[in-house]
Amino acid sequence: MERHFHEQLQQLKETLLIMASAVETSIAKAIDALVERDSKLANEVIQMDGKINDLEVSIDEQCLKLLATQQPMAVDLRFITSAMKINNDLERMGDHSVNIAELAIILNELGSLKPLIDIPRMARLAQSMVKDSLDSFIDGQVEKARDVCIRDDEVDQLDDQLFRELLTYMMNDSQTIARALDLILISKNLERIADLSTNIAEEVIFIYRAKMIKHHKATLDLEDIRPRS
Amino acid sequence: MERHFHEQLQQLKETLLIMASAVETSIAKAIDALVERDSKLANEVIQMDGKINDLEVSIDEQCLKLLATQQPMAVDLRFITSAMKINNDLERMGDHSVNIAELAIILNELGSLKPLIDIPRMARLAQSMVKDSLDSFIDGQVEKARDVCIRDDEVDQLDDQLFRELLTYMMNDSQTIARALDLILISKNLERIADLSTNIAEEVIFIYRAKMIKHHKATLDLEDIRPRS
Numbered sequence: 001m002e003r004h005f006h007e008q009l010q011q012l013k014e015t016l017l018i019m020a021s022a023v024e025t026s027i028a029k030a031i032d033a034l035v036e037r038d039s040k041l042a043n044e045v046i047q048m049d050g051k052i053n054d055l056e057v058s059i060d061e062q063c064l065k066l067l068a069t070q071q072p073m074a075v076d077l078r079f080i081t082s083a084m085k086i087n088n089d090l091e092r093m094g095d096h097s098v099n100i101a102e103l104a105i106i107l108n109e110l111g112s113l114k115p116l117i118d119i120p121r122m123a124r125l126a127q128s129m130v131k132d133s134l135d136s137f138i139d140g141q142v143e144k145a146r147d148v149c150i151r152d153d154e155v156d157q158l159d160d161q162l163f164r165e166l167l168t169y170m171m172n173d174s175q176t177i178a179r180a181l182d183l184i185l186i187s188k189n190l191e192r193i194a195d196l197s198t199n200i201a202e203e204v205i206f207i208y209r210a211k212m213i214k215h216h217k218a219t220l221d222l223e224d225i226r227p228r229s
Numbered sequence: 230m231e232r233h234f235h236e237q238l239q240q241l242k243e244t245l246l247i248m249a250s251a252v253e254t255s256i257a258k259a260i261d262a263l264v265e266r267d268s269k270l271a272n273e274v275i276q277m278d279g280k281i282n283d284l285e286v287s288i289d290e291q292c293l294k295l296l297a298t299q300q301p302m303a304v305d306l307r308f309i310t311s312a313m314k315i316n317n318d319l320e321r322m323g324d325h326s327v328n329i330a331e332l333a334i335i336l337n338e339l340g341s342l343k344p345l346i347d348i349p350r351m352a353r354l355a356q357s358m359v360k361d362s363l364d365s366f367i368d369g370q371v372e373k374a375r376d377v378c379i380r381d382d383e384v385d386q387l388d389d390q391l392f393r394e395l396l397t398y399m400m401n402d403s404q405t406i407a408r409a410l411d412l413i414l415i416s417k418n419l420e421r422i423a424d425l426s427t428n429i430a431e432e433v434i435f436i437y438r439a440k441m442i443k444h445h446k447a448t449l450d451l452e453d454i455r456p457r458s
Contacts, residue, residue: 053444067296068306077297081313088314170399170406177399177406184410188417215282 005070009079012062013138016083019055020134023090026052026097027130027193031123034104034186035116042108045101052094059087075207082203086137089196093130096189096196103182103189110179117165119183119190122158125151126190129197136204148201155194162187234299238308241291242367245312248284249363252319255281255326256359256422260352263333263415264345271337274330281323288316304436311432315366318425322359325418325425332411332418339408346394348412348419351387354380355419358426365433377430384423391416 026045033042063084066072072080129148136145166180166187202214255274262271292313295301301309358377365374395409395416431443 050444057443064306064310067310068302071300073297077293081293081296081310084310084313085317088317167407167410170410171403174400174403178396181396181399181410181413185417188414214286215279 005066005072005076008062008066008070009076012059012066012080012083015055015059015062016087017138019052019059019087019090020138022048022052022055023093023097024127024130024134026094027100027127030097030100030104031120031127033101034107035120035123037104037108039105039108042101042104046098049094049098052091056087056091060084063087075210078207078210082207086200086203089199093193093196096193099189100186103186107179107182110182116183118158118162119186122155122162122187122190125155125158126194126197129155129194129201133197133200133204137200137207140204140208142205142208145201145204149198149205152194152198155191159187159191234295234301234305237291237295237299238305241288241295241309241312244284244288244291245316246367248281248288248316248319249367251277251281251284252322252326253356253359253363255323256329256356259326259329259333260349260356262330263336264349264352266333266337268334268337271330271333275327278323278327281320285316285320289313292316304439307436307439311436315429315432318428322422322425325422328418329415332415336408336411339411345412347387347391348415351384351391351416351419354384354387355423355426358384358423358430362426362429362433366429366436369433369437371434371437374430374433378427378434381423381427384420388416388420 026048029041030045032038033045063080066080129151132144133148135141136148163184166184169176170180206214255277258270259274261267262274292309295309358380361373362377364370365377392413395413398405399409435443
């Protein structure tokens with residue numbers, strides 16, 4: 001029974017890795033589609049969303065089966081319930097990635113007019129948060145998870161700054177309105193992806209430190225996540 | 230033990246009811262703040278978000294405790310794991326409500342210029358979806374949940390239509406840009422609230438019919454959610 005449990009848990013971790021990798025690929029392709037003005041790549045992002053949705057259902061089923069047939073306790077129980085939430089967060093990231101891909105296709109049709117201002121920088125930041133939150137989940141690296149939570153503010157600031165800049169473009173030249181509006185929406189999608197990475201990082205801290213830091217980011221310091229002796 | 234379990238489950242349901250009611254109030258106030266141009270009300274929405282966040286943490290803890298100390302099976306297990314997801318959906322609805330309230334405050338400062346087009350209609354639709362999804366969850370009314378899933382397309386269409394209308398305003402009169410942009414963002418937040426209601430409705434169908442309809446809305450018919458004999 002015990003061995004069977006660990007095999008099932010291992011299988012769950014492997015499926016989560018496949019899901020995480022699919023979502024990371026989806027985000028990377030959506031951003032490349034935007035920066036490289038490559039609508040073919042954007043369409044690949046839209047196509048692969050079905051696979052991500054299927055993986056979400058499969059992971060949910062594995063978690064429920066583990067809860068129903070085993071009686072996981074402590075860290076294992078937290079791992080499984082958090083896996084259900086992280087799974088959900090990953091699927092939503094995939095949806096935001098599809099939104100970005102769809103907006104990239106529209107922008108590519110509108111023709112090149114302006115550089116993308118700080119969008120590529122914001123995208124790189126969000127991508128690094130996705131990567132680090134997933135790495136921290138897989139390897140139980142709580143310090144890395146904490147670092148993700150802190151970086152979220154930087155993305156929020158970039159989102160605000162981009163909003164103001166793009167609003168100014170729109171006011172000064174009505175020819176830029178449709179394009180600037182799409183970039184604002186892309187920025188909002190990146191901000192949500194960063195937010196969801198933060199959710200994952202908070203779950204990681206919860207799994208490995210049994211400490212709920214949600215909604216208390218402002219007071220977070222290293223003391224909160226130090227291993228319990 | 231058995232009796233103790235049902236008491237704890239009952240308590241969880243009651244806390245979920247308080248959470249649901251707080252989120253419904255928050256959304257209603259945010260929309261009133263926008264329609265009535267009442268920034269005081271908008272500030273109340275921002276203030277009450279802390280309470281919603283606290284409730285989310287409390288519900289999560291209750292669910293984990295139930296999973297750890299009891300061994301819930303079948304419908305009870307699905308109820309508890311779905312409660313964790315619904316809890317998360319509700320907290321996110323609260324966040325969208327805060328976004329709407331913050332945008333309402335900015336709009337109120339900009340002064341009245343245009344009617345709100347179809348925003349109030351979209352808001353009523355989203356609110357009715359929130360209410361029906363929560364009613365269906367509490368009373369196990371699967372048909373009502375199914376109806377929520379179907380209405381989601383209507384909200385998406387309204388969101389698209391509002392986007393096009395507001396874009397036209399912006400193009401025709403640069404004086405409307407800041408305001409129209411805020412209304413577009415409000416529309417996106419309403420669309421997300423409707424989406425989250427749909428998530429809840431999908432969970433309800435899963436709890437009471439043990440049928441996963443997620444990502445298969447297009448093929449959903451009454452057959453899928455008929456009680457199993």
